[in-house]
Amino acid sequence: MACRCGLVGLPNVGKSTIFNALTGGQAEVAGYPFTTLAPQVGIVPVPDPRLETLGRLLQPPKLTPTTIEFVDIAGLIAGASQGEGLGNQFLAAIREVDLLVQVVRAFEAPDIPHVAPDLDPVRDVGIIDTELLLADVELLRRHLLKVERVAKAGDKKAMAQLQFLRRLEAFVNQGRWAREFPVAEADASCWPDIPLLTRKPSLLVANISEQEWRARRFLPALEELASQRRVPLIPILGDLEAELQDLPPEERQEFLAAAGFPESALTRLIRASYELLGLITFYTIVGAEVRAWTVPAGTPAVRCAGRIHSDMEKGFIKAEIMAFADLLRLGSAAKVKEAGLVHLEGRDYLIQDGDIVLFRFQAR
Numbered sequence: 001m002a003c004r005c006g007l008v009g010l011p012n013v014g015k016s017t018i019f020n021a022l023t024g025g026q027a028e029v030a031g032y033p034f035t036t037l038a039p040q041v042g043i044v045p046v047p048d049p050r051l052e053t054l055g056r057l058l059q060p061p062k063l064t065p066t067t068i069e070f071v072d073i074a075g076l077i078a079g080a081s082q083g084e085g086l087g088n089q090f091l092a093a094i095r096e097v098d099l100l101v102q103v104v105r106a107f108e109a110p111d112i113p114h115v116a117p118d119l120d121p122v123r124d125v126g127i128i129d130t131e132l133l134l135a136d137v138e139l140l141r142r143h144l145l146k147v148e149r150v151a152k153a154g155d156k157k158a159m160a161q162l163q164f165l166r167r168l169e170a171f172v173n174q175g176r177w178a179r180e181f182p183v184a185e186a187d188a189s190c191w192p193d194i195p196l197l198t199r200k201p202s203l204l205v206a207n208i209s210e211q212e213w214r215a216r217r218f219l220p221a222l223e224e225l226a227s228q229r230r231v232p233l234i235p236i237l238g239d240l241e242a243e244l245q246d247l248p249p250e251e252r253q254e255f256l257a258a259a260g261f262p263e264s265a266l267t268r269l270i271r272a273s274y275e276l277l278g279l280i281t282f283y284t285i286v287g288a289e290v291r292a293w294t295v296p297a298g299t300p301a302v303r304c305a306g307r308i309h310s311d312m313e314k315g316f317i318k319a320e321i322m323a324f325a326d327l328l329r330l331g332s333a334a335k336v337k338e339a340g341l342v343h344l345e346g347r348d349y350l351i352q353d354g355d356i357v358l359f360r361f362q363a364r
Protein backbone atom coordinates (compact mmCIF):
# COMPACT_ATOMS: atom_id res chain seq x y z
CA MET A 1 0.00 0.00 0.00
CA ALA A 2 1.31 3.43 -0.96
CA CYS A 3 -0.33 5.52 1.76
CA ARG A 4 -3.44 6.12 3.81
CA CYS A 5 -5.29 9.32 2.95
CA GLY A 6 -7.94 10.57 5.36
CA LEU A 7 -10.83 12.71 4.13
CA VAL A 8 -11.49 15.34 6.77
CA GLY A 9 -13.79 18.36 6.84
CA LEU A 10 -17.02 19.81 8.18
CA PRO A 11 -20.18 17.69 8.06
CA ASN A 12 -22.17 17.68 4.82
CA VAL A 13 -19.41 19.00 2.58
CA GLY A 14 -19.38 15.91 0.36
CA LYS A 15 -16.63 13.80 1.92
CA SER A 16 -18.53 10.55 1.42
CA THR A 17 -19.54 11.63 -2.08
CA ILE A 18 -15.87 12.15 -2.93
CA PHE A 19 -14.87 8.94 -1.14
CA ASN A 20 -17.33 7.06 -3.35
CA ALA A 21 -16.02 8.84 -6.44
CA LEU A 22 -12.43 7.88 -5.57
CA THR A 23 -13.02 4.31 -4.46
CA GLY A 24 -16.12 3.27 -6.37
CA GLY A 25 -17.43 2.70 -2.84
CA GLN A 26 -20.91 2.75 -1.45
CA ALA A 27 -20.54 5.00 1.60
CA GLU A 28 -23.86 6.50 2.65
CA VAL A 29 -24.43 9.99 1.29
CA ALA A 30 -27.24 12.15 2.66
CA GLY A 31 -28.24 15.78 2.98
CA TYR A 32 -27.96 15.90 6.76
CA PRO A 33 -24.89 16.31 8.97
CA PHE A 34 -23.10 13.34 10.59
CA THR A 35 -24.26 10.78 8.07
CA THR A 36 -20.86 9.14 8.44
CA LEU A 37 -19.98 7.97 11.95
CA ALA A 38 -17.56 5.02 11.77
CA PRO A 39 -14.60 5.54 9.42
CA GLN A 40 -15.00 3.78 6.08
CA VAL A 41 -11.94 2.40 4.33
CA GLY A 42 -11.51 1.96 0.58
CA ILE A 43 -8.45 0.45 -1.11
CA VAL A 44 -7.91 1.53 -4.70
CA PRO A 45 -5.43 0.32 -7.34
CA VAL A 46 -3.18 3.21 -8.37
CA PRO A 47 -3.67 4.00 -12.07
CA ASP A 48 -0.21 3.64 -13.60
CA PRO A 49 0.45 4.21 -17.31
CA ARG A 50 4.00 2.77 -16.98
CA LEU A 51 2.62 -0.48 -15.59
CA GLU A 52 0.19 -0.64 -18.50
CA THR A 53 3.09 -0.14 -20.90
CA LEU A 54 5.00 -2.97 -19.19
CA GLY A 55 1.90 -5.12 -19.61
CA ARG A 56 1.84 -4.35 -23.32
CA LEU A 57 5.57 -4.95 -23.83
CA LEU A 58 5.99 -8.06 -21.70
CA GLN A 59 2.50 -9.59 -21.91
CA PRO A 60 2.69 -11.11 -18.41
CA PRO A 61 -0.28 -13.25 -17.31
CA LYS A 62 -0.54 -11.13 -14.18
CA LEU A 63 -0.20 -7.36 -13.77
CA THR A 64 -0.44 -6.07 -10.20
CA PRO A 65 -0.70 -2.36 -9.48
CA THR A 66 0.18 -0.81 -6.15
CA THR A 67 -2.71 0.42 -4.00
CA ILE A 68 -3.68 3.52 -2.06
CA GLU A 69 -6.10 3.68 0.84
CA PHE A 70 -8.77 6.30 1.45
CA VAL A 71 -10.54 6.70 4.78
CA ASP A 72 -13.86 8.53 4.95
CA ILE A 73 -13.95 10.13 8.39
CA ALA A 74 -16.92 11.65 10.20
CA GLY A 75 -17.39 15.42 9.96
CA LEU A 76 -15.66 17.67 12.48
CA ILE A 77 -17.33 20.74 13.94
CA ALA A 78 -16.12 23.70 16.00
CA GLY A 79 -15.38 22.35 19.47
CA ALA A 80 -14.39 18.88 18.19
CA SER A 81 -11.11 19.13 20.10
CA GLN A 82 -13.23 19.53 23.28
CA GLY A 83 -15.30 16.49 22.37
CA GLU A 84 -18.16 18.21 20.51
CA GLY A 85 -19.97 15.97 17.99
CA LEU A 86 -17.96 12.90 19.08
CA GLY A 87 -14.91 15.01 18.21
CA ASN A 88 -12.36 12.99 20.15
CA GLN A 89 -13.33 9.78 18.45
CA PHE A 90 -13.18 11.40 15.00
CA LEU A 91 -9.85 13.05 15.72
CA ALA A 92 -8.46 9.67 16.78
CA ALA A 93 -9.35 8.31 13.32
CA ILE A 94 -7.41 11.18 11.75
CA ARG A 95 -4.31 10.35 13.80
CA GLU A 96 -3.99 7.07 11.92
CA VAL A 97 -3.61 8.45 8.40
CA ASP A 98 -0.44 9.50 6.53
CA LEU A 99 -2.00 12.43 4.68
CA LEU A 100 -4.89 14.77 5.43
CA VAL A 101 -7.18 15.42 2.49
CA GLN A 102 -9.16 18.41 3.71
CA VAL A 103 -12.48 18.63 1.85
CA VAL A 104 -14.14 22.01 1.72
CA ARG A 105 -17.56 22.83 0.29
CA ALA A 106 -17.54 25.21 -2.64
CA PHE A 107 -20.84 24.18 -4.22
CA GLU A 108 -24.00 26.13 -3.59
CA ALA A 109 -27.04 24.07 -2.58
CA PRO A 110 -29.45 25.99 -0.32
CA ASP A 111 -31.34 22.78 0.51
CA ILE A 112 -28.27 21.03 1.98
CA PRO A 113 -27.63 22.30 5.53
CA HIS A 114 -24.26 23.91 6.20
CA VAL A 115 -22.52 25.11 9.39
CA ALA A 116 -23.46 28.71 8.55
CA PRO A 117 -26.13 30.25 6.34
CA ASP A 118 -23.56 31.64 3.93
CA LEU A 119 -20.94 29.73 1.99
CA ASP A 120 -17.38 30.80 2.84
CA PRO A 121 -14.87 28.04 2.11
CA VAL A 122 -11.89 29.99 3.45
CA ARG A 123 -13.64 30.45 6.80
CA ASP A 124 -14.53 26.73 6.80
CA VAL A 125 -10.91 25.69 6.23
CA GLY A 126 -10.09 27.87 9.24
CA ILE A 127 -12.66 26.08 11.45
CA ILE A 128 -11.12 22.68 10.72
CA ASP A 129 -7.56 23.97 11.06
CA THR A 130 -8.41 25.40 14.47
CA GLU A 131 -9.73 22.06 15.69
CA LEU A 132 -6.66 20.20 14.44
CA LEU A 133 -4.38 22.74 16.09
CA LEU A 134 -6.30 22.71 19.40
CA ALA A 135 -6.19 18.92 19.43
CA ASP A 136 -2.40 19.09 19.00
CA VAL A 137 -2.04 21.73 21.72
CA GLU A 138 -3.88 19.41 24.10
CA LEU A 139 -1.81 16.38 23.08
CA LEU A 140 1.41 18.36 23.51
CA ARG A 141 0.27 19.71 26.88
CA ARG A 142 -0.30 16.19 28.22
CA HIS A 143 2.96 14.92 26.74
CA LEU A 144 4.83 17.85 28.28
CA LEU A 145 3.50 16.99 31.74
CA LYS A 146 4.86 13.47 31.34
CA VAL A 147 8.27 14.60 30.11
CA GLU A 148 8.45 17.22 32.87
CA ARG A 149 8.04 14.49 35.48
CA VAL A 150 10.84 12.41 33.97
CA ALA A 151 13.08 15.48 33.60
CA LYS A 152 12.56 16.38 37.25
CA ALA A 153 13.86 12.95 38.18
CA GLY A 154 17.12 14.01 36.48
CA ASP A 155 16.83 12.27 33.10
CA LYS A 156 19.20 14.14 30.71
CA LYS A 157 17.35 13.24 27.51
CA ALA A 158 14.01 14.37 28.96
CA MET A 159 15.64 17.66 30.03
CA ALA A 160 16.80 18.35 26.48
CA GLN A 161 13.43 17.35 25.07
CA LEU A 162 11.59 19.62 27.46
CA GLN A 163 13.02 22.79 25.92
CA PHE A 164 12.18 21.53 22.47
CA LEU A 165 8.63 20.62 23.43
CA ARG A 166 8.00 24.00 25.05
CA ARG A 167 9.11 25.78 21.89
CA LEU A 168 6.98 23.45 19.76
CA GLU A 169 3.94 24.00 21.98
CA ALA A 170 4.33 27.78 21.75
CA PHE A 171 4.65 27.50 17.96
CA VAL A 172 1.47 25.41 17.58
CA ASN A 173 -0.29 27.69 20.05
CA GLN A 174 0.29 30.57 17.63
CA GLY A 175 -1.74 28.68 15.03
CA ARG A 176 1.24 27.35 13.07
CA TRP A 177 1.32 23.76 11.82
CA ALA A 178 3.76 21.50 13.65
CA ARG A 179 5.19 20.33 10.31
CA GLU A 180 6.53 23.87 9.76
CA PHE A 181 8.37 24.00 13.07
CA PRO A 182 12.02 24.75 12.27
CA VAL A 183 14.17 21.98 13.69
CA ALA A 184 17.94 22.18 13.92
CA GLU A 185 19.68 18.95 12.92
CA ALA A 186 20.95 18.51 16.46
CA ASP A 187 17.38 18.62 17.76
CA ALA A 188 15.88 16.15 15.28
CA SER A 189 15.91 13.36 17.86
CA CYS A 190 13.74 15.49 20.17
CA TRP A 191 10.60 15.15 18.03
CA PRO A 192 8.09 13.53 20.35
CA ASP A 193 6.75 10.18 19.27
CA ILE A 194 3.13 11.30 19.43
CA PRO A 195 0.70 11.44 16.50
CA LEU A 196 0.44 15.20 15.98
CA LEU A 197 -2.25 15.99 13.40
CA THR A 198 -0.64 19.18 12.14
CA ARG A 199 2.66 17.40 11.51
CA LYS A 200 1.05 15.39 8.74
CA PRO A 201 1.22 16.58 5.16
CA SER A 202 -2.09 17.92 3.90
CA LEU A 203 -3.83 19.08 0.78
CA LEU A 204 -7.06 20.90 0.09
CA VAL A 205 -9.90 19.55 -2.01
CA ALA A 206 -12.57 22.00 -3.13
CA ASN A 207 -15.82 20.16 -3.78
CA ILE A 208 -17.26 22.24 -6.59
CA SER A 209 -20.18 22.23 -8.99
CA GLU A 210 -19.83 22.68 -12.75
CA GLN A 211 -21.39 26.09 -12.20
CA GLU A 212 -18.55 27.04 -9.78
CA TRP A 213 -15.91 25.73 -12.21
CA ARG A 214 -17.22 28.23 -14.77
CA ALA A 215 -18.09 31.14 -12.46
CA ARG A 216 -15.10 30.82 -10.08
CA ARG A 217 -16.86 32.58 -7.23
CA PHE A 218 -15.01 30.79 -4.43
CA LEU A 219 -12.00 29.23 -6.12
CA PRO A 220 -9.74 32.31 -6.35
CA ALA A 221 -9.80 32.86 -2.56
CA LEU A 222 -9.11 29.17 -1.97
CA GLU A 223 -6.24 29.23 -4.47
CA GLU A 224 -4.73 32.16 -2.62
CA LEU A 225 -5.09 30.39 0.72
CA ALA A 226 -3.51 27.23 -0.68
CA SER A 227 -0.59 29.13 -2.13
CA GLN A 228 0.03 30.98 1.17
CA ARG A 229 0.02 27.62 2.94
CA ARG A 230 2.08 25.99 0.20
CA VAL A 231 -0.39 23.11 -0.09
CA PRO A 232 -1.93 21.82 -3.32
CA LEU A 233 -5.56 22.71 -4.05
CA ILE A 234 -7.50 20.12 -6.03
CA PRO A 235 -10.92 21.07 -7.38
CA ILE A 236 -13.23 18.06 -7.72
CA LEU A 237 -16.70 17.83 -9.23
CA GLY A 238 -17.81 15.55 -6.39
CA ASP A 239 -21.36 14.92 -7.48
CA LEU A 240 -20.50 14.33 -11.12
CA GLU A 241 -17.48 12.08 -10.40
CA ALA A 242 -19.57 9.96 -8.02
CA GLU A 243 -22.36 9.63 -10.58
CA LEU A 244 -19.93 8.61 -13.33
CA GLN A 245 -18.53 5.71 -11.28
CA ASP A 246 -20.85 3.21 -12.93
CA LEU A 247 -19.78 4.09 -16.48
CA PRO A 248 -16.97 2.34 -18.37
CA PRO A 249 -13.64 4.25 -17.97
CA GLU A 250 -13.57 5.71 -21.51
CA GLU A 251 -17.07 7.16 -21.20
CA ARG A 252 -16.33 8.51 -17.75
CA GLN A 253 -13.24 10.21 -19.15
CA GLU A 254 -15.28 11.80 -21.95
CA PHE A 255 -17.84 13.27 -19.56
CA LEU A 256 -15.13 14.62 -17.29
CA ALA A 257 -13.19 16.12 -20.17
CA ALA A 258 -16.38 17.79 -21.43
CA ALA A 259 -16.83 19.30 -17.96
CA GLY A 260 -13.26 20.69 -18.13
CA PHE A 261 -11.26 17.96 -16.39
CA PRO A 262 -8.98 15.91 -18.67
CA GLU A 263 -7.87 13.85 -15.65
CA SER A 264 -9.98 12.15 -12.99
CA ALA A 265 -10.03 13.25 -9.37
CA LEU A 266 -8.30 9.99 -8.44
CA THR A 267 -5.38 10.56 -10.81
CA ARG A 268 -4.90 14.16 -9.69
CA LEU A 269 -5.17 13.32 -6.01
CA ILE A 270 -2.74 10.44 -6.24
CA ARG A 271 -0.18 12.54 -8.11
CA ALA A 272 -0.38 15.30 -5.49
CA SER A 273 -0.18 12.76 -2.65
CA TYR A 274 2.92 11.08 -4.13
CA GLU A 275 4.62 14.46 -4.50
CA LEU A 276 3.75 15.54 -0.96
CA LEU A 277 4.89 12.27 0.58
CA GLY A 278 7.91 11.94 -1.71
CA LEU A 279 6.84 8.53 -2.99
CA ILE A 280 8.28 6.71 -5.99
CA THR A 281 7.27 3.56 -7.86
CA PHE A 282 9.50 0.64 -8.84
CA TYR A 283 8.60 -2.56 -10.64
CA THR A 284 9.43 -6.23 -10.28
CA ILE A 285 9.12 -8.99 -12.85
CA VAL A 286 8.94 -12.33 -11.10
CA GLY A 287 7.81 -15.38 -12.99
CA ALA A 288 4.39 -14.62 -14.39
CA GLU A 289 3.85 -11.37 -12.53
CA VAL A 290 4.80 -7.78 -13.26
CA ARG A 291 4.13 -5.73 -10.21
CA ALA A 292 4.35 -2.09 -9.08
CA TRP A 293 5.57 -1.11 -5.59
CA THR A 294 5.61 2.23 -3.84
CA VAL A 295 8.32 3.40 -1.43
CA PRO A 296 9.56 6.79 -0.20
CA ALA A 297 12.29 8.25 -2.44
CA GLY A 298 15.69 7.48 -0.95
CA THR A 299 14.87 3.92 0.15
CA PRO A 300 17.89 1.58 -0.19
CA ALA A 301 17.58 -1.57 -2.29
CA VAL A 302 17.76 -3.89 0.69
CA ARG A 303 14.74 -2.23 2.32
CA CYS A 304 12.81 -2.31 -0.95
CA ALA A 305 13.47 -6.05 -1.06
CA GLY A 306 12.04 -6.24 2.45
CA ARG A 307 8.81 -4.69 1.23
CA ILE A 308 8.33 -7.72 -0.96
CA HIS A 309 9.38 -10.36 1.56
CA SER A 310 11.37 -10.29 4.80
CA ASP A 311 13.46 -13.26 3.53
CA MET A 312 14.56 -11.17 0.54
CA GLU A 313 15.83 -8.48 2.90
CA LYS A 314 17.63 -10.94 5.19
CA GLY A 315 19.23 -12.89 2.38
CA PHE A 316 19.84 -9.89 0.05
CA ILE A 317 22.76 -10.39 -2.36
CA LYS A 318 22.30 -7.78 -5.09
CA ALA A 319 19.76 -6.03 -7.27
CA GLU A 320 19.73 -6.13 -11.07
CA ILE A 321 18.34 -2.86 -12.32
CA MET A 322 16.95 -1.83 -15.66
CA ALA A 323 15.43 1.61 -16.25
CA PHE A 324 11.85 1.76 -17.50
CA ALA A 325 12.89 4.29 -20.14
CA ASP A 326 15.53 1.88 -21.57
CA LEU A 327 13.03 -0.97 -21.77
CA LEU A 328 10.53 1.27 -23.50
CA ARG A 329 13.14 2.49 -25.99
CA LEU A 330 14.62 -0.94 -26.80
CA GLY A 331 11.41 -2.95 -26.56
CA SER A 332 12.56 -6.04 -24.65
CA ALA A 333 14.49 -7.01 -21.53
CA ALA A 334 16.91 -9.08 -23.70
CA LYS A 335 17.82 -6.03 -25.80
CA VAL A 336 18.40 -3.90 -22.70
CA LYS A 337 20.78 -6.60 -21.44
CA GLU A 338 22.56 -6.85 -24.80
CA ALA A 339 23.08 -3.10 -24.79
CA GLY A 340 24.82 -3.46 -21.40
CA LEU A 341 22.24 -1.31 -19.68
CA VAL A 342 21.39 -3.65 -16.83
CA HIS A 343 23.38 -2.56 -13.81
CA LEU A 344 24.15 -4.56 -10.67
CA GLU A 345 23.73 -2.74 -7.40
CA GLY A 346 24.38 -3.50 -3.74
CA ARG A 347 22.21 -3.16 -0.66
CA ASP A 348 22.72 0.60 -0.24
CA TYR A 349 21.76 1.59 -3.79
CA LEU A 350 18.82 4.01 -3.64
CA ILE A 351 16.04 2.67 -5.83
CA GLN A 352 14.96 5.24 -8.43
CA ASP A 353 11.49 6.00 -9.72
CA GLY A 354 10.81 3.70 -12.69
CA ASP A 355 13.53 1.15 -11.85
CA ILE A 356 12.67 -2.40 -12.89
CA VAL A 357 14.33 -4.55 -10.27
CA LEU A 358 15.30 -8.18 -9.96
CA PHE A 359 16.41 -8.95 -6.43
CA ARG A 360 18.99 -11.73 -6.03
CA PHE A 361 18.84 -13.23 -2.57
CA GLN A 362 19.80 -16.33 -0.70
CA ALA A 363 16.90 -18.25 0.76
CA ARG A 364 17.56 -19.11 4.41
Ligand SMILES: Nc1nc2c(ncn2[C@@H]2O[C@H](COP(=O)(O)OP(=O)(O)OP(=O)(O)O)[C@@H](O)[C@H]2O)c(=O)[nH]1
Pocket residue numbers: 010011012013014015016017018028029030031032033034035036037074075107108109112207208209237238239240
Ligand atom coordinates in the same frame (compact mmCIF):
# COMPACT_ATOMS: atom_id res chain seq x y z
N1 LIG B 1 -25.10 20.01 -5.35
C1 LIG B 1 -24.13 19.23 -4.85
N2 LIG B 1 -24.40 18.45 -3.83
C2 LIG B 1 -23.42 17.69 -3.32
C3 LIG B 1 -22.10 17.67 -3.87
N3 LIG B 1 -21.35 16.81 -3.15
C4 LIG B 1 -22.18 16.31 -2.20
N4 LIG B 1 -23.41 16.84 -2.31
C5 LIG B 1 -24.59 16.56 -1.46
O1 LIG B 1 -24.30 17.02 -0.15
C6 LIG B 1 -24.89 16.17 0.83
C7 LIG B 1 -23.82 15.68 1.78
O2 LIG B 1 -22.92 14.83 1.09
P1 LIG B 1 -22.06 13.72 1.84
O3 LIG B 1 -21.15 13.14 0.83
O4 LIG B 1 -22.94 12.82 2.62
O5 LIG B 1 -21.27 14.68 2.83
P2 LIG B 1 -20.30 14.28 4.05
O6 LIG B 1 -19.28 15.36 4.11
O7 LIG B 1 -19.82 12.89 3.92
O8 LIG B 1 -21.29 14.42 5.28
P3 LIG B 1 -21.17 13.78 6.76
O9 LIG B 1 -20.85 12.32 6.63
O10 LIG B 1 -22.55 14.01 7.31
O11 LIG B 1 -20.11 14.55 7.47
C8 LIG B 1 -25.56 15.05 0.03
O12 LIG B 1 -26.93 15.37 -0.11
C9 LIG B 1 -24.84 15.08 -1.30
O13 LIG B 1 -25.66 14.58 -2.34
C10 LIG B 1 -21.85 18.50 -5.00
O14 LIG B 1 -20.72 18.52 -5.55
N5 LIG B 1 -22.88 19.26 -5.44
Ligand SMILES: [Mg+2]
Pocket residue numbers: 015016017028029035036072
Ligand atom coordinates in the same frame (compact mmCIF):
# COMPACT_ATOMS: atom_id res chain seq x y z
MG1 LIG C 1 -20.11 11.28 5.13
